[in-house]
Amino acid sequence: MRTLLVASWKKTWLPLRLPKTDWLLYPKCLPRINRVNPVAEDSGVADRLLQSLRESEALLEGHFLLSSGRHAGRYVQCAKLLQYPELAAQACQDLAEQAREVCQNEQPFDVVVGPAMGAVTMGFELARAMGVRGIFSERSPEGGFTLRRGFEINPGERVLVAEDVVTTGKSVKEVLLMLQDMGAGETAVASLVNRSGSDNPFGDNHRYFRLADLEVPSWEAEDCPLCVDDSVGPAIKPGSRPGLS
Numbered sequence: 410m411r412t413l414l415v416a417s418w419k420k421t422w423l424p425l426r427l428p429k430t431d432w433l434l435y436p437k438c439l440p441r442i443n444r445v446n447p448v449a450e451d452s453g454v455a456d457r458l459l460q461s462l463r464e465s466e467a468l469l470e471g472h473f474l475l476s477s478g479r480h481a482g483r484y485v486q487c488a489k490l491l492q493y494p495e496l497a498a499q500a501c502q503d504l505a506e507q508a509r510e511v512c513q514n515e516q517p518f519d520v521v522v523g524p525a526m527g528a529v530t531m532g533f534e535l536a537r538a539m540g541v542r543g544i545f546s547e548r549s550p551e552g553g554f555t556l557r558r559g560f561e562i563n564p565g566e567r568v569l570v571a572e573d574v575v576t577t578g579k580s581v582k583e584v585l586l587m588l589q590d591m592g593a594g595e596t597a598v599a600s601l602v603n604r605s606g607s608d609n610p611f612g613d614n615h616r617y618f619r620l621a622d623l624e625v626p627s628w629e630a631e632d633c634p635l636c637v638d639d640s641v642g643p644a645i646k647p648g649s650r651p652g653l654s
Contacts, residue, residue: 454503458601458620461500465490472635474644477577480633483625484647487573487601491530498534500620504599505538507618508569518569518597520562522546522588524554524580532571535599539569546584553583556591564592572600575619578610585615 462468467489473481491497508517521543523532529545536543549555562568568588572581581598588596597616604625609617628634635641 454507454620457499457503461490461493461496465493465496469647472641472644474646475576475627476646477627478630479627480630480635480644481625481627482635485574485602485604485623485625486647487531488527490601491534491573494534497530498538500601501531501534501538503620504535504601504618507620508539508597508599511616511618516540517567518595519566520544521569521571522562522584523571524584527573527580528571531573531601535569535571546587554580554587556587562588562591562593565594567595568593568597570596570598572598574602575600575605575610578605581611585611 462485467486469484469486470482471484473484475481475484490500509515516539518539518541520541521532521536521539523529523535523543523545525545525547532545533543544556544560546554546560547557556562570581570584570588572578575581575598578598585596585598596614597618598611599618601619602621602623603617603619604623606624609615611617630636630644633644636644
């Protein structure tokens, strides 16, 4: 079985082929993962990321209930990758190099912020790769995100927001609003995986760096082909956010 990968660099898509592999079995209703966005055409970033996802079993197959209420047959759980320091360090180093190259600046940001809880580990590793301080934001009882534990953003500081997987981008957008209210300077976003279906779900005012664009099909519950498949169990919620918000 071959997986078709398409490398994107400066909006140029190049078809790549990986060697035959049996690490994923694709149900008929699930198209193969077929888009990755490496740092450069020959950098090997795509191969490294997919190898890390394989080794850590971060690509889950099954029947999943997403936070949006939609159903999916595949789920990307990057926390399983980030539990291994060497894999987390390599992925964040690749992201840091991408940010430096795109910004044409060896130190394009002053601080990395990771929204808790999912991006705490990644935010720390990315800050280390960037050579800057790393902090995390937490949910506020009043809604949105806030900084606690003595963390602060100084006016005008350039901030990179870290997230492991971007789907709707809701948490990141809330953090960006928090940073705006705090008087931050340039703000950008970095993730391991983008499965939003958009090149940049955060708008033209925020650069978006990522290692991979993954197409993960999902359906409304009433249209889900897995719900009528007797060989598949009921949809389960794999994420950490309670409820369907």
